[in-house]
Amino acid sequence: MTPFDYSRAASAADALSLSGRSGAMLLGGGTNLVDLMRKGVERPMHLIDVSGLFTQIEETPEGGLLIGAAARNGAVAAHPLVRARYPMLSRAILAGASAQIRNMATVGGNLMQRTRCAYFADVAGSRCNKRDPGVGCDARGGFTRYHAILGASEACVATHPSDMCVALTALDAQVRILGVEGDRTIPIVQFYRAPDDRPDLETVLAQGEAIVAVELPPSSVLNRSAYRKVRDRASYAFALVSVAAGLDLRNSAIEDVRIALGGVAPRPWRAFKAEAALRGQAPTAKVFEAAAEAELADAAPLPGNAFKVGLAKRTLAAVLAELSGDGR
16 A cells, blocks of 8 residues: 555645645545555545544425535434435435445545446556546456446446435435535536546546535425345345336326436436436336336447346336335
């Protein structure tokens, strides 16, 4: 591991000031960053510990929820307001990692975690454009069972590993960002960059900016919501496909809907095409299957993961059927 300096930020202003140093990185729970440092993927010169800042979980005046970036994942999943108002989020968090990791990992760290692509982590033996821009992607032509079928590029086919962020995407979360040049709030669907030819640029965060909180708005789709994760084993495995969905049914029709997919793209994938196909329709199996077909129409699978296309369609249709109440 490369030697580094360590500082504990005493305030938000202190964190921003320290983060301006060359080679500086923010440290929350360290469940991803420290692992990447051990592997030689990340080589920060200075770690700024922000785990004591931004830990709040509180109701907003509008009836939503504000979750601090340093709130622990386990605490978020167990919080009474999250369980009562945003059960989809609680279920997504509990589907990820292990209890020990959830009790260390933070919300901001979850948003910023990097892919678990084996080629990305193999510093000594594999080419990776996400790690070293322009060198090539050994995942193409390699083992691609866990790789993307939507939104990838010639430069990168890695998937985003988060469960939490799939639920946050379906819930229209807003990411609050503190910066030396001003603060801003952006929708989570705009937070992640498409890989294009620079997959190393994963988010829109600029130098001198830090995530301070995630805000969840009140939503009409929360009374019927679910998170379903399909994986190779029952626990401690990343998703092959996951679905976060919520329906608002009125007068035997779908008034509103929110859907996000995980395990299929370089970022949590908001299923806008499926949502458009569902609004105003009757909640029938045929409608659900057509919506799934519409969302996966542009899928571009690799030789080792073509099964994900059908799996994603079936999982999405099954979740929607469950939410509509037909017991599927």
